Amino acid sequence: MYFAQLAVNGLVQGLVISLAAMSITLVFGIVRFPNAATGDVMTVGAFSGLVVYPMTGSLLASGIFAVIVTAAVALISHLLVFRRLAGRSVVALLVASIGVGFVLRSIMGLVFGHQPMVFSMPLSRPYRIGGLAINPLDLQLALLAAVMLALAFAVLHLTPIGRQMRAVADNPSLARVSGIRSGRVLAALWVLAGAIAGAGGVMLGVKTVVNPEMGWDMLMPAFAAAIFGGIGSPAGALLAGLILGVVQEMSTPFVGFTYKIALSFAIMLVVLLRRPTGLLGRIEGVR
Template sequence: MDWISIANAVINGVVIGMLLALPALAITLVFGIARFPNAATGDYMTLGAYTTIASQMFLGGSIVTAVLGAMTMTAAVSLLMYFWVFRALAERSHVSRLIASIGVAFAVRSSITFFAGQDQYVVDLPLVRAWNFGGIRILPTDLYIVGAALVALLLVFCVMYLTPTGRRMRAIADSPELAAASGIRARRVMIFLWAVAGAFCGLGGALLGIKAVVLPELGWELLMPMFAGVILGGIGSPVGAVLGIVTFSIAQEVATLFVGPAYKVVLAFLILLCVLLMRPQGMFGRPIAAR
């Protein structure tokens, strides 16, 4: 095992982690504001990947147009499911909404399978040669993926911390009752939340489709690693969600060098367990006292 192999694994882990940071941020925003883990996140990603491919196949145009179409589609579906399902269950328990989100995930996946079947698809991109720096390989496509993810993350963080809408989101996340007493309209915040969550899932799915073969189970299989990254970073912490999923992805890719692809998830979850034993609230989570 040499340092070049480890460096290449770290680079690949950063790329995968950055594109998964988009849906991971959606998970932590929904959890922090709507108060339940959204199990449909992975299938929204799959929808984004398939929408990108469908846009290329039937409408043509550039990859940028296809990705924007994917973001629009997943944002629309996310809002539809909010108005149809999650708003009606707003006063129900967390478990009820979690189960409902699993049902939404199956509905989205079944719809994709009905129209697209089980065939494998790939995003149509021109072939590019990797840059080689003494054995360290970097694909230009990976730089575009990381750049797109960084721009999207920077945009949403600016909205969250520099705009009135972001302040309302953080107020509801801290205390829904106090926010309501202060005159903050939760409905507008929820609409914005689900639109952003859907768009980020769509962007993450489109970027993932560039890196991987697209199947109906693509996003569902990544749901547990995304939840693990969010927990590692600290539930409810947007910055923690991003850094947690990047750390988890790097751990998975480096683990491949030692235990093989079949067991990399096991080793990554072992690292997660060790971190949580030392810091139960995660890297950036706040300890909560209970009485």
């Protein structure tokens, strides 16, 4: 039962990783570079939620506000930086994204300071299901993540702009000669990727403490999940994030809090040695 409890806790942690990984994998699948600013966009989401929460007392309102802000931040970063670097090397775009992340982190530090801040959530009694204790807050967060993920998949598979995103990811030249306007598609992609990262940021902020470095710390597990799931595969990112979250939590009794991240990386390494394209990946683009 103890391990089942850890697994449940790990699922919530895994959803945060999944959201971050999906944001990374969406951008990689279409713009073809690892966006190192993703973690800092999450931080912007966490601080945005933190601003609204005391005024409304609503996690949903905080989440919606954070998603709007981070979608706007991601779109602005595209318009001001990444669009201007279109056609440059992956390394150039990666370095630019590190720079964008640094700027966002600095702004957060200037505005909010570097002291850890928390969402002052009301105390609640956990639900008892079998022998498992499930925190109502975790359920709310899981619901927020599930809605966000469902929304992302719905956009990708059920809307014209989502299909166009997948087409551009699949075959950029063919997309051009099919009359697909890449400017519109890229703008929509950055809005979606930013919104997903923002939702992840609010979840991370609620579960831990909010400070300007929180997103940067999240970047490695998020990259690991994106690669583990198969870079460019949103479904892979979701699955890998959940697996990494559960493995990290369940390994805590054996390796302690400090090394639990290392264990999940070791598992990722073994899987990638056996299947270099990741769990669901073909290294072709967003599918």
